[in-house]
Amino acid sequence: MKRHVNTAFVLMLLSINSIAPAFAYPAFQRFSEKHSGRTVNCAMCHVNPQGPSGTGYGQLLSLTADELAKVDAARDAAKPGVVVDSPIMNKFGNHIIKTLGMETVNDAIGAPELLAKSLGDKSDLDGDGISDAQEFLDGTDPLDKFNGEPKRLLLINLFRYTFELLFVAVAIGLIIFGLTGFIKSKETK
Numbered sequence: 001m002k003r004h005v006n007t008a009f010v011l012m013l014l015s016i017n018s019i020a021p022a023f024a025y026p027a028f029q030r031f032s033e034k035h036s037g038r039t040v041n042c043a044m045c046h047v048n049p050q051g052p053s054g055t056g057y058g059q060l061l062s063l064t065a066d067e068l069a070k071v072d073a074a075r076d077a078a079k080p081g082v083v084v085d086s087p088i089m090n091k092f093g094n095h096i097i098k099t100l101g102m103e104t105v106n107d108a109i110g111a112p113e114l115l116a117k118s119l120g121d122k123s124d125l126d127g128d129g130i131s132d133a134q135e136f137l138d139g140t141d142p143l144d145k146f147n148g149e150p151k152r153l154l155l156i157n158l159f160r161y162t163f164e165l166l167f168v169a170v171a172i173g174l175i176i177f178g179l180t181g182f183i184k185s186k187e188t189k
């Protein structure tokens, strides 16, 4: 399969679909940045941090015809529940489309806070204890378990590792107790 397709071919594919091409959703990026106060790039949902337009990895002009067909299939997934594998979207981006469907995604463009509300709090793709929707609101990476709002991560990990922390605290207490007794026994000799 020819890896690169020329611009005319891409434009032809786009023109075939009567729906206006909508591959990038900067409204969500802007909302996440404004809500969180953090810098958020396109990599939250896209493969390429610069977004889907261009000739780089995960960008439209680098895709094969088969990959472009997957992009179109994802864009046409109007209702929730359709498993999509758009090569310009990362795992979170494809998860959003599968969970909400493109109708809801498009509806949320004018009210981006609805994206988080619609996603709910059940999915946590990176397993760090912070839901994908909350990470969208916090402007953190929902696919990186080491990237999250610091206070949330601290509280979650304190709760998650309570037993281990107690064990360490008891062990340290016993060591201090033992050392104190040892020093006292030396002093009384």
Ligand SMILES: [Ca+2]
Binding pocket: 124, 125, 126, 127, 128, 129, 130, 131, 132, 135, 141, 142, 143
């Ligand atoms: Ca998470």
